[in-house]
Amino acid sequence: MKLSEIKELLQCEVLAGEDDLSVDIQQVVASDGMSEILAFAKSRELMITGLTNIQSIRTADVAGVSAVIYCRGKRPDKKVIDFAKQKQIPVLVTPMVMFDICGILFNRGLKGVS
Amino acid sequence: MTAMELLRECYEIQGKNFDKAGEVSGEIKVVLRDLGIDAAHLRRLVIVAFEAEMNVVMYAQRGTMTLIVTEEDINLETTDEGPGIPDIELALQEGYSTASDEMREMGFGFGMGLPNMKKNSDEFRIESNVGKGTSVFSKIRLPAHE
Ligand SMILES: Nc1ncnc2c1ncn2[C@@H]1O[C@H](COP(=O)(O)OP(=O)(O)O)[C@@H](O)[C@H]1O
Ligand SMILES: [Mg+2]
Numbered sequence: 062m063k064l065s066e067i068k069e070l071l072q073c074e075v076l077a078g079e080d081d082l083s084v085d086i087q088q089v090v091a092s093d094g095m096s097e098i099l100a101f102a103k104s105r106e107l108m109i110t111g112l113t114n115i116q117s118i119r120t121a122d123v124a125g126v127s128a129v130i131y132c133r134g135k136r137p138d139k140k141v142i143d144f145a146k147q148k149q150i151p152v153l154v155t156p157m158v159m160f161d162i163c164g165i166l167f168n169r170g171l172k173g174v175s
Numbered sequence: 176m177t178a179m180e181l182l183r184e185c186y187e188i189q190g191k192n193f194d195k196a197g198e199v200s201g202e203i204k205v206v207l208r209d210l211g212i213d214a215a216h217l218r219r220l221v222i223v224a225f226e227a228e229m230n231v232v233m234y235a236q237r238g239t240m241t242l243i244v245t246e247e248d249i250n251l252e253t254t255d256e257g258p259g260i261p262d263i264e265l266a267l268q269e270g271y272s273t274a275s276d277e278m279r280e281m282g283f284g285f286g287m288g289l290p291n292m293k294k295n296s297d298e299f300r301i302e303s304n305v306g307k308g309t310s311v312f313s314k315i316r317l318p319a320h321e
Contacts, residue, residue, distance in 0.1 A: 093282060094282060094283075094285045094287070095281075095282035095283055096226065096282075096283055096285050096288050097285060099222050099225065099226065099287075099291060100290075100294075104214075110282075112282040114193075114281060114282070115194065115196075115197070116193075116196065116197060116229075116281060116282050116283070117282065119196075119197035119200070119201065119225065120282070122201065122204070123197075123200060123204070123221050123222055124218075125214075125218055
């Protein structure tokens, strides 16, 4: 599924990478624990998290995920968004909570990582 | 015979500086990419570096990371001045953590760092002196030498 479709499904606002929403997403890694994302992501997943500090983008970069969505309407500082732009990682924010996000994406056939 | 050294770099890590935490690993990623290291091995090494750097930031006063790349392997040694690890076997168990709530709010401190560093390494070793500091050594063998 294209990131642009996910954006519509989850009513996201795009904070970085407006022009990179055509990326194809097959798998999702969802956690507020960065070590968990680092341990389970295999690269090119969609990362969903409630953690909005600079380490969330560093983790996204190191793990090699394709995009980051922040849940519960949590917005990162400008310097975090600028860092994501520098690393060319699309960043979106949705008002939805983690459980609902995962349910919607699961129903649409996206898979988790394990 | 020892393999030809392609690169040797040394980086400083500041303890307790959460704003900068991860900068060194970010630099290492760029350096390895410029060297032409393939994506899969690069990713493994950078995961090790990032978790090691976070541990220095969380637990120690300061540390250094030394990256040595040869034609055969990538070697990363992280040495810190800090409290040390009293029971290394225990620290290596998944889920064991002495991290504070503050560290957990930052997304770390679930006791998965050291096990994941070990998993991503072909050789992995921890040496520690309580009250003095800790050294963590990781080796990743490059293709054709695995
Ligand atoms: N450099 C270090 N200095 C002192 N203690 C450390 C260091 N690295 C790890 N530890 C100890 O080992 C435990 C497990 O580390 P780790 O697996 O990275 O998980 P976490 O950092 O999430 O707790 C830590 O909670 C800490 O007690
Ligand atoms: Mg750790």
